[in-house]
Amino acid sequence: MELSLRPITPNFGLEITGIDFSQPVNAQVKKELNDSFSQYAVLVFPNQGLGPAELIQFGEIFGRVMEQQLKDFVLPDFPLVGYNSTKDLPRKNGKLQVRGENYHTDHSNDLAPPRATSLVAVQIPSYGGDTQFVDVRQAYDDLDVDLKNRIKNLRSLHVHGSSRSPRSFAKLSPEAAALIPRTIQPVVIRHPSSGRPALYLNTGRMEGIEGMAQDDGFQLIEQLYLHATQAKYEYRHQWRVGDLVIWDNRSVMHQANADYDPTEYRYLYRIMIAGSPIEPAFI
DSSP, X not given: OOOEEEESSSSSOEEEESOXXXXXXXXXXXXXXXXXXXXXXXXXXXXXXXXXXXXXXXXXXXXXXXXXXXXXXXXXXXXXXXXXXXXXXXXXTTEEOOTTOSOBOTTTTSSSOOXXXXXXXXXXXXXXXXXXXXXXXXXXXXXXXXXXXXXXXOEEXXXXXXXXXXXXXXXXXXXXXXXXXXXXXESEEEOTTTOXXXXXXXXXXXXXXXXXXXXXXXXXXXXXXXXXXXXXXXXXXXXXXXXXXXXXXTTEEEEEOOOSOTTSOOEEEXXXXXXXOOOBSOO
């Protein structure tokens, strides 16, 4: 089996063809895929069209497939596989309200957030519904020295929904809210495989900066977020039926888009790969 590799942008994103994930892969290919994942952070496999069982098998190449946190949106026969469906999205003024409509990294309030998230496109609208990614490793590299020194040891409390979140989260009862993790995470993290430093941001979950006045902390978060989400750090994936995409939650942020006709159907399978606790870049 010989893989064909095509870098998507100069700094991250890799399209891989010449492989069929409906069949098992050997140890050499598994290593090559994990090495590529560590370097490129977003891997795109066109024309895979995997079913739920095959998607789980694919995920196991990269680690343990973990339980979905959104229990209302899992496949009954495959509880490790979630789904994103237009039919389950609320509407406001005729527009779909999609989960994840601003840049974020998944479940950053967990002590050990998922290493990776993967989607496979089952049905796609005729226009829109893209997923955007930004490279927070390169965004960190491009910061000036003074700002790097300022943030190198900063930490932030990540919660279910920040008091200044730009997006809404599900309303929880006090009992349910008490079960949601709250974790202090470094602002600059080190990738466990590549060793590269990266910004670790999630404006929907970050509750200021530890040791800073509230307004000053949120202002710094916004400054870093606006820097990291510049177009020069972005790859925008335009979905096609059968596309299989996996991304590294420690190297990129991602966001969904609700810019498609709400009468058209968009349906994707979703899995997450278990991760380890976040490591600070500097101690």
